[in-house]
Amino acid sequence: MADIKLFNINGKVKEYQSGTVTLEKELQTVIESNMETFFGVSFLATEYRTTDGGRMDSIGIDENHCPVIFEYKRSMKDNVINQGLFYLNWLLDHKDSFKVLVIEKMGLKAAERIDWTMPRVICIAGDFTKYDESAIKQMNRNISLIRYKKFGNDLLMFEQINENVATAISEGDSNSKSKSSDKTFEEQIANANDSIKMLYQDLTNYILSLGDDVSETHLKLYSAFKKIRNIVTVVALKKKLVINLPIDVSTVIFEKGFSRDVTNIGHWGCGAVELHIQNSTDFEKAKPLIDRAYNEN
Numbered sequence: 001m002a003d004i005k006l007f008n009i010n011g012k013v014k015e016y017q018s019g020t021v022t023l024e025k026e027l028q029t030v031i032e033s034n035m036e037t038f039f040g041v042s043f044l045a046t047e048y049r050t051t052d053g054g055r056m057d058s059i060g061i062d063e064n065h066c067p068v069i070f071e072y073k074r075s076m077k078d079n080v081i082n083q084g085l086f087y088l089n090w091l092l093d094h095k096d097s098f099k100v101l102v103i104e105k106m107g108l109k110a111a112e113r114i115d116w117t118m119p120r121v122i123c124i125a126g127d128f129t130k131y132d133e134s135a136i137k138q139m140n141r142n143i144s145l146i147r148y149k150k151f152g153n154d155l156l157m158f159e160q161i162n163e164n165v166a167t168a169i170s171e172g173d174s175n176s177k178s179k180s181s182d183k184t185f186e187e188q189i190a191n192a193n194d195s196i197k198m199l200y201q202d203l204t205n206y207i208l209s210l211g212d213d214v215s216e217t218h219l220k221l222y223s224a225f226k227k228i229r230n231i232v233t234v235v236a237l238k239k240k241l242v243i244n245l246p247i248d249v250s251t252v253i254f255e256k257g258f259s260r261d262v263t264n265i266g267h268w269g270c271g272a273v274e275l276h277i278q279n280s281t282d283f284e285k286a287k288p289l290i291d292r293a294y295n296e297n
Contacts, residue, residue, distance in 0.1 A: 004159070006151050016151035027148065028072050030156065031124070032058050038158060039122065040229030040270075041068050044105050051094065056087045059101070063230055063270045064219050065115040067091055067098055073125030081135055081143065084121035088141060091119060115220045118142055124158075133162045142217075146228070160228050165215045185218050188236035199277060200234070200241060206287065207232055210294045221268045231293045233269030241277040243286065244269030245293040252289070258282060259289075 006016045028046070035043040041060040048056040058070035069087050073080040091098055095116065102111040120142035123132075128145050136143045145161040189197060207225045208214050214231070217224050225232040235242040249261045249272050263272040271293070275286050 004149060004157065006155065006157070016155060018149045018151050027124070028057060028070075031070065035060055035070075038228075039068075042106065044101055048101070050087065050090050051097075052090065054087060054090070059098075061102060061106070061110070061114070062120075064118065064224055064233075065110075065113045066117070066219070067114070067119040069119075069121045071121065071123050073123060073128075080123045080125065081121075081132060084123055084143065085139065085141055088119060088121050092116070117220050118217050120144065122146055124148060128161055136162060144228070158228065160213055163215055165217055182221060184220055185223050185236065192236050192238055195279075196236060196239065196241060199279070199283060200236060202280075202283065203234065203241065203243075203277070206283075207290060207294075210291070214294070224270070227294075227297065229297060230270045231297045232290060233271065235268050239278065242267075242269070243275045243277060243290075244271035245273040245275070245289055246271035246297055247273050247289065247292050249273055255285075258285065 004018070006018070008014045008016065031038060032043050032046055035041045035058070040063040042062075043058065043060045045059050046057070048059045050056070056069050057072050060068045060070070062068050069084055069091065071080045071084040071087070095114075099111050099114060102114060122144045124146045125148070127147055132145060136145065142163075142165060144163045147159045147161045149157045149159075151157065183191065189200065192200070204216060204225075208216065211227070213227045214225055217226070221235070223234045223236075224230050225234075230246060233244045244262070244267060249263060252259065252261075252273055254260055257276065259273065259275050261272060262274045267274060273289065275282070275289065277283055277286055
């Protein structure tokens with residue numbers, strides 16, 4: 001795999017020498033301390049013990065309220081993907097244990113929002129083999145391979161090498177279902193006007209065309225487009241699409257009927273900038289803000 005080079009161009013050009021952290025635990029500590037900033041995931045526990053004696057390296061809950069397991073690859077010989085899948089299967093069989101953990105760390109309200117449709121594993125390593133990248137394509141599970149490099153003492157880079165997006169898992173237990181008045185995203189699209197269905201397809205095509213690092217997932221109450229973290233979330237109503245973008249509200253000029261600041265207003269999607277897209281004219285106005293969300297996240 002081609003290496004990434006980083007240069008300081010302030011004055012005489014100087015190349016930063018890349019490397020890995022001295023100890024895998026050092027990387028784990030940095031990620032756990034900054035998980036929200038790096039990956040949009042709220043950290044819950046380190047070395048989380050399972051009932052069969054195993055230990056997940058790190059565990060959290062993401063901005064879509066889905067469980068996330070982090071596993072760190074210590075050497076090229078480690079089969080970190082299979083290990084992560086083993087823990088993911090354990091977690092799906094022990095949802096109550098995860099709910100208790102969320103209650104302890106974040107409170108009952110956060111636990112009630114847990115979404116089991118898209119739990120995932122993030123595998124982090126200095127590098128992956130071509131066999132690792134091929135293997136995740138054969139699995140119906142949500143797995144991300146993240147490569148890291150450290151430059152000097154102060155710079156840490158993450159690169160998403162590959163991501164597998166699986167079919168959403170059906171939530172079987174009644175305790176985790178949404179309220180009866182809340183339509184799932186699939187129901188939203190089915191009930192939308194034909195013009196809105198077409199508009200959603202145009203929106204999907206546009207967002208995915210921004211880069212091959214963007215993926216689409218359908219969660220319980222909305223769809224999410226993300227790189228390492230969300231860049232756009234979409235709720236489909238009968239006569240319009242409501243999209244949320246994680247960009248700085250202070251840099252946006254809001255327009256009544258088209259956009260608004262929902263920082264202090266309850267909403268399903270992720271991001272405080274909310275846009276209401278009813279037709280192709282609204283879609284064209286939204287594109288520059290969508291581009292910003294892609295470039296700034």
